[in-house]
Amino acid sequence: MSSESLLDLAKSRQPADRERLLLAIADLCDAPHAGEAMKSASIQALLSSIFMSLVVEAERDIRCRLSHKLAAADWAPNALVNVLALDDIEIARPIIALSPVLKDLDLIRLLVEATIEHQVEVARRPNLPAKVVSAILEQAEPAVMSALAANPTAELSPTDMAELVEASRRIAAMHSPLSEHPRLTGQLAKRLYLWVGLALRKGLADRFRLDVAILDESLAAAVVEAHGAAPAPEAEPEIRTTRDGERELMEQRLIDKLHSAGQLRPGYLIRALREGRLGLFAGALAVLGRFETAQVQATLDSDRPELLALACAAVGIDRSVFPDILDMVRDLNSGRPGGGAEGARKASVAFAPVSPEVAGAAFRQAARSLATV
Structure with missing residues (x-):
């Protein structure tokens, strides 16, 4: 379609013509040397004068198509790119990930104004600039920090890595990506070793040839200090001698005590995960939601994260917090519940505008079959 035809469509106020205009511009993106054509004075004037109003009025699928086609374009209008970056996350994702038009200040503005999902995409952006990294570290939002830890191309200084x-002491979802990060040093690996799980400790020890005996002594001392007691001479720390059944009993007593005192709240679930206590999380979730413990455990071991989302919605967990919860649970539970990124996307449906009672009933019905398998 010629520039004259585009201008004719631009003059029309008919909705059908305006949709045709947007589709025509989107199709131009596929043409050879589209970038050079779009830099011409007439086309740039056209984009500047009409594009914004067209995009605001366009259907979602057309905005999505534009987002994918304009993501890598260095000639796309700055205002248009920023509007698409603030659109629904499925529309914004390719723009945030790839657009060379987005500058440091644009990305920082997304961290301040956009949803957690948008902020996570900013943290995942390839070759993330140092200024944006600093803004993420300053905000210290767990889900965004976890995404940054999993971005090996971000411009991280030694201080940033530290x-x-x-x-990661309080955000379990950061353990796995940090243990594999190319900028992790041997000195930082020794610190990380003290609060990750057994499998990750082995990986760190092999990668950096760490002295496991010395680190395990430090770990035991830290555990004893955290419990406010001195170790008995030549005795193994309690964490090594407590059997699984005894630990479960102690956790259940703690949950019952907190519940009786009215102190068992949704925020405690996040605290339990950040402390690496998956069993405590499962038990507390069961009590808060009045679920069967077997159903909660079966959900954690399943390939259906949407059921965990239903349970969390039923006890008042906010939608924006759930991605971090899912990451922490998977980190502590060998990648379960499975389902990958697609499962996580399905889980967001559980936070539809329904009452906690409805979410709880839906969880019980769906989880019943899991617990009986």
């Missing part, structure tokens, strides 16, 4: 490792 800050991420320190933050």
